Amino acid sequence: MSRPFASVRARATLGATLVVAVALVAAGAAVLFSLYANLTGQAGADAERNARTVAADLAGGVPYRDLQLDDQDEPVQVLSADGTLVAATDGLERISGTATGQVRPSPQPSPTPTPTAGGEDDDDDTEADTEADDVGDDDGGSGSSLGPGEIGDAAPLSNGSATIDGRSGDYRFARVEVDVPGQGTFTVFAGAPLATEQSAVDTALKVMLVGFPLLLGIVGGVTWLVTRRALRPVEDIRQEMAEITASEDLTRRVPEPDTHDEIARLARTTNETLAALETSVDRQRRFVADASHELRSPIASLRTQLEVGAAHPELLDVPGAVADTVRLQHLAADLLLLARLDAGERPLDARVDLAALAREAGADRPGVRVMAEEPVEPVEVAGSRSQLERVLGNLLDNGRRHARSEVTVSVRTAGGKAVVEVADDGDGVPEADRERIFERFVRLDDARSRDDGGAGLGLAIARDVAVRHGGTLTVATAPAGGALFTLRLPLA
Template sequence: MRRRLFGSVRARATLGATLVVAVALLAAGASVLLALRSNLTDQASSEAESSARKVAVSIATGTAPAALELPDGDDTPVQVVDGDGRLLAAGEDLERISGTGSSAVKPVTPPVDDDGGDDGGGDDDGGSDRHGGDGNGKGKGKGKGGDDDSYAYGEIADDAEGGKGSATVDGETRDYRFAALEVKNTRQGDLTVYAGASLSAEQSAVGTALTVMLIGFPVLLGVVGAVTWLVTRRALRPVEGIRSEMSAITASQDLARRVPEPATHDEVARLARTTNETLAALETSVERQRRFVADASHELRSPIASLRTQLEVGAAHPELLDVDGAVADTVRLQELAAGLLLLARLDAGERPGEARVDLATLAGEELSQRPAGRVAVRTHLEPVEVAGSRSQLARVVGNLLDNAQRHARSRVDIAVRAEGPWAVVEVGDDGAGVPEAELERIFERFVRLDDARARDDGGAGLGLAIARDVAVRHGGALTVRSSPAGGALFELRLPVAPVA
């Protein structure tokens, strides 16, 4: 059952289309999820860096870490850490944090800087302080007697470093994208501001998209599979019609039937037309073979019956035995059997040989084998060689000579010459000729135009058919037209043999 199902073109096409769409959907879905996650992560990184930069600006402009107004809520956890890793400031309700420079959540009080100045009094040097104050008592930094909530100006780094971590704020734990921004040269030295942006939006969006894909992809694949199944069934319906009709033709052996041709211009329509052309050729071939067998049986029956009659009479009355008639019937039977055998070999596709044959010599030999008859033979033979079967070509020339001598009144002309790439053999007579309507019919098998003539005087109607078939097998042609003497002129054209 499984092999039968996947042996169907429709099933394989459906499976293939579904697999292709599934791979495409997986690739597209993965790309969408990665792009969505990347965009939302970049957005969270930008938000974290923006929050960190706001806090850094406040520190750089003189606000002490303890006096910073940090963002409230669980969307932006903030830490301010000094160079020793001490937490100087943190957002409210921060219970736990990871992925930053410090895991502490409670800020510590910074130590007093002993070099930061004095309590407002001068010293023995006339009032200059330890921070390089001038003679007017103004220093570059604040002393102990200054504002404890203010710091020296600092420098903010151009770029922030990113990272990922988690934090628990007010009992709720989330994943965050953190930005670390350094502020240099403050009262407390170099400080680092850590600010986070929640990844909840990114996780929610990716989760929603993934859920939609997990639900939608199977549905879409099902739709693709169903549509492909229906479309291929509709497309292959004419093929099934062709198959069923061919099966019926095989069962009935009725080669006159034809497969249905769809009214389209696609491959299936061309397949149907080609199938019908093949059936027509097969029908013609079978009909020709059937007619050939019937005609051969008819032609063989006559000499066999005549020979049997003569032998039976001779057996009963030896003095009445017609030996010459029996020999003639035997020769006739032998020639007919040889002709039928040659036609059978030609129909089977026997390829001619590659021997080099001189047509002038061949024509001379055929003429020498025929006794001087009632008609004169005029020759004009020029040497020209062709490649092929000597015996088959001799049969062609002999058949043309026999036909011409049979129908000539007083003269037969035979000529052999070369015309460019062709070797030409012409055999003509001065007989009655061939009617215009019969010029092609005389090359059919078992066709004799003079039905009234005696069988002893005429052949079986195979000579010209054999001659044309042999000519075609040798790459040439055999045609007939009226001769200048008034009779028929047969022209055999064969390719000249290449130079050795």
């Protein structure tokens, strides 16, 4: 396939691949974020559950020295009211993300009751207590008021890491406060591993890194093939048009796909354009041939008369030569006007009184009677005076050639239009020929002499001028039985 269509395929493939890539990246990011949030939330819930289990033992009266933390697989820390580590998971070697980095409980004296419910003394501004207050306490930290044996509702979460029996990992820690009767408010930190979350996210990321490029490759390949198949009829149309251009054979047509899409409509429109072009070229060729034929007769006659006059001056038919010259002049003028009309020349935007124009045209032609000699108001249209004068003259000349006695002309207005009617009392125009007479170089009576019948351009010029002025020209049967030509033009 040629480069322009390959370029279209490449652009379509690239565009589709980019759109899918952006969609996949956005969807993948959303999936990873959702997976991370769900698994992190699950780890936080497990950490809170572990912390509340230990807090429940403390609230139930179990001494912190007797807490069963040796069997815990997750890191647990228990801090006293003054922030001292009093209990921890057995085998805890390192921890971060909690209020203290201590891993071994400090020796504690026997518990003694404290004078306040919150269990805080005047030395609660120690460094350990300051660290405990800084770890995500939503309800005021150790200063919160809990009744005897109550467990705090809040469980702030944080991320950290820990090493237990030589195994290190990341954890999600929950902080729960509990009031131990007679000992004050203790703080329990318990963790839940984030290994499952990290493993799941890593696995999903690896699947995306492998699957996304593969999916993009499939999308690109399918788009390339589909675009190639969709553009194949376009290439067929292009090749046929190139062959038509090279051969100049306007009878050929491009193939039309059996679909109802834009390409099929393009093919149909192209064939319609070719048909219109073929008609126009054929019409132009016939016009040139007919014009040559029409010009040959007066030129040959004029040449013959001049040659005879040159050899025998006494035999020179001067009136005949003048008549042939005038006929040749009129024919040349008609051909020039038709060429200007075919070139799309727009008429002048002047105001023309059709009633006055009809009176002037009728006055120059014997046998023409103009109805309504004095119209109440002028019937004005916008256009070229010379071209409209040619229309009226052609219609009157045509009527005079076919009328038995007279030609009548009437001018009036009807429905926002100027209406000019030219009627004769001749034989009329057969209904089957009422459109054919407006074709160029058409004569219904082929036996008539060319001098009497003209070149067959008058009515063609009249209709073309009427159409150029936004009007119509039709023929029907006159009341007297002859032809009735009706010219309708928009009023100015």
